[in-house]
Amino acid sequence: EGGMASVYKAYQPALDRYVAIKVLPPQRRADQDAQFVARFDRESRILAQLQHPHILPVFDYGRSEGYPYLVMPLLTGGTLADTLNDYPQPLHIIRQRISQIGEALDYAHAHDLVHRDVKPSNILLDERNNCLLSDFGLAKVLETANKITVSGGVVGTPYYMSPEQGLGDTLDRRTDIYSLGVV
Numbered sequence: 001e002g003g004m005a006s007v008y009k010a011y012q013p014a015l016d017r018y019v020a021i022k023v024l025p026p027q028r029r030a031d032q033d034a035q036f037v038a039r040f041d042r043e044s045r046i047l048a049q050l051q052h053p054h055i056l057p058v059f060d061y062g063r064s065e066g067y068p069y070l071v072m073p074l075l076t077g078g079t080l081a082d083t084l085n086d087y088p089q090p091l092h093i094i095r096q097r098i099s100q101i102g103e104a105l106d107y108a109h110a111h112d113l114v115h116r117d118v119k120p121s122n123i124l125l126d127e128r129n130n131c132l133l134s135d136f137g138l139a140k141v142l143e144t145a146n147k148i149t150v151s152g153g154v155v156g157t158p159y160y161m162s163p164e165q166g167l168g169d170t171l172d173r174r175t176d177i178y179s180l181g182v183v
Contacts, residue, residue, distance in 0.1 A: 009074055018074045019059060023067050040068045046113070047136055054104035056124060056134040075132065077125035080183070084120055097123070100131040101180055108136065109173040116171060118179035119160040 001007070005022045012019050024040070044061035047070075051057070060071040080097065083089075101123060108115060115122075115136055122135045156165050162178035165171055 010071075012071075020072045020074045022070045022072065024069070037063070037068060044070060046111075050108065050111070050113075050136065052104055052107045054100040054130065054132055055108065055136060056132040072134070075124045075126050077127055077129065079121045080123035080125065080131065081120035083125070093129075097131050098180065098183075101133055101183070104131075104133040105173070105176050105180060108133075109176070114171055114173060115176045115179075116165065117156050117160075118176050118183060119157045120183055123183070 005024050008021045008023065010019050010021045011017075041061070044058060048058040048061065056072055056075070058070055058072055062069060101118070105115065105118070113136065115133065117135055118133070122133065124132045124134050126132060158166065160179040160182045162171075162175040165175050
């Protein structure tokens, strides 16, 4: 569980594979906030079209019993945050990871998308230790819905936020570049 959603491991029998299902919290039920659901649907369609080797793809999205959800690949390699206690990181690994996330952000920015929450726990690792940026757009959807997180602050993670994001200013690609630099 995270601040924005809960993630479950599920089996997809038609394709004989396991997937991750991200379910948004109860306060975002479709029957309670039609504007939020319209935004969620629009952003989900955009995210499902992102095709980049270092962006976690969206297989499907929808609603069940009023709860919006996203279906994505199930990755078992953990997150970048899980590896940061292994000191020191070899320079070639640091270069590989920063380059992969930088390429993912460059691709998204070319499609006019800003992540808004680049941090180690949103960078997943696959079985070959490649980085995949996750939670694309979710911060934007939730921010637009109510300008705050469930806990009552600005959407994002303060340690990795650009000053503009912390002030609630209009954001562009530079906020993601700042956050990547902090990572």
